[in-house]
Amino acid sequence: MPRRATRVDDTPNRDVLDDISFGLYRAAVLKAAIELEIFTRIAEGHRTVPALARVGGVTERGVRILLDALGFIGMLHKQHTEYKLAPTAEAYLVKGKPAYFGDALVGDLAWDARGQLSKIIRTGKTLSPAALGETFELIWAGAAAASLVDWQKQLDVANALWDKLGVTPENAKGLRVLDVGCGAGILGFALAKRHPSVRVTALDRAMILGYAKQIAEAAGVAAQTNFVVGDALNLEVKPSAFDLVLFGNVTGYASPEQNVGMFRRAYEALTPNGRIVIATPVADEDHKGPSAVPMAGIEMLLFSLDGDIYSFTEYRGMLEAVGFSEVTNYKDDWGLISARRIETSPPKTEKAESAKREI
Secondary structure (H helix, E strand, O other), X not given: OOOOOOOOOOOOOHHHHHHHHHHHHHHHHHHHHHHOOHHHHHHOOOOOXXXXXXXXXXXXXXXXXXXXXXXXXXXXXXXXXEEEEOHHHHHHOOOOOOOOOHHHHHHHOOHHHHOOHHHHHHHOOOOOHHHHHHHHHHHHHHHHHHXXXXXXXXXXXXXXXXXXOOOOOOOOOOOEXXXXXXXXXXXXXXXXXXXXXXXEEEEEOHHHHHHHHHHHHHHOOHHHEEEEEOOHHHOOOOOOOEEEEEEOOOHHHOOHHHHHHHHHHHHHHEEEEEEEEEOOOOEOOOOOOOOOHHHHHHHHHHHOOOOOOOEHHHXXXXXXXXXXXXXXXXXXXXXXXXXXXXOOOOOHHHHHHHHHHOO
16 A cells, blocks of 8 residues: 555545546556556567557557557557557566566456445455455565565665664664564565664565565575564464564454454563564544555455554554553554563563663
C-alpha cells in the first residue's frame, strides 16, 4: 500500500469521481499488457505493431491501440513506428528479470477479486482460501522482487525509522534480531548494515525468502543473516534468544486474538529489556487517517477473515496483555510502535547485561 496523502475537498467536484473511474482504465491497460507479455516481447526486439501482433497472436488494431495507451500512462516511448520500454517497465515488467513484478501486479489488479468487495462486506466472508493463498503469496513475493531495484532507497527509509526509534550504529552493537514476515527484509538489513556484529533471523515463506536473500547479498549483509522458512502465526523460537523482534505488514491480517498469540511468543523470545517493533499501518483513534492508512483496511477485508487496521490503543492493549511495557506510538505517517519486555526484579548480573543490551 503506497504512502500517499489524498486531499479532501468539501466542494462538490465530479472530477474526483472521473479520476477514480479513469484509474480503472489505466489499470485495465496495464493488466492486459502484462497478460499479453507486451513488455517482454518488446524487450526481445519485437518493437512494431506487426511484429508484436505476429509473435503474440493478437490483432494489429487491438495491439496498436493498447501500445498507444501504454505510451499515455508512461510505460512505453514511441519513436516513429517503434515502441521502446520506459525505465519503469524495463525494470519491473520484463519476464526473466530478477525484479519482475508483473505476476504480482496482475493479482493486485484482479477486478474479479476486488470487485467482490460489496459481497464481502455483506456476508463477512473473504475470498476463497485457494484463491487467497496463491494471490496473496504472489503479491508479497512480487513486492519483495521489486525491491531488488530500489533496495538502497528503501534502506534510507528504514534508517530513518531506526533513527526515530533511537537505534544508533553504536547501540545496535551485538543485537540479535528476529524479523517476522520479513518480506524483502529491508528493516532488518538496515540494522545489520549499522553494525557488523548484528545478527538477523529473517522468517517468511520460501518464495519470498528467495528475493530477500538476493537483497541481503546486494546489501552486503548475507553473512549476518539466517533465513528461516516459517509462518508468523506459528512462531517456534527459543526463549530469550533475541534482543529485538520486528513485525512488518503482518499484524493487520491477524485477529486481535492471533496478534496476542504472536506477541506472547515474541515476548518469550526476547531477552530482559528486549524490544518489539511493529511497522505496519496504524489508524488514528477516529480511523480517519493518518495519510492513506484507511485504504489499507480494504486489503484486510479482501484477504483476511478477522484482520483490521488497528489503532494505537488497540495495539497497546494487545501488547500489555502479554506483559509488554513502555508501549510507544511514534506517529509515523504509516505506523510505528515499539514496546519493551521489562523484568521486575532481575538478578544483578542480569541487570548489567540488560543495561548493555538496551537499545
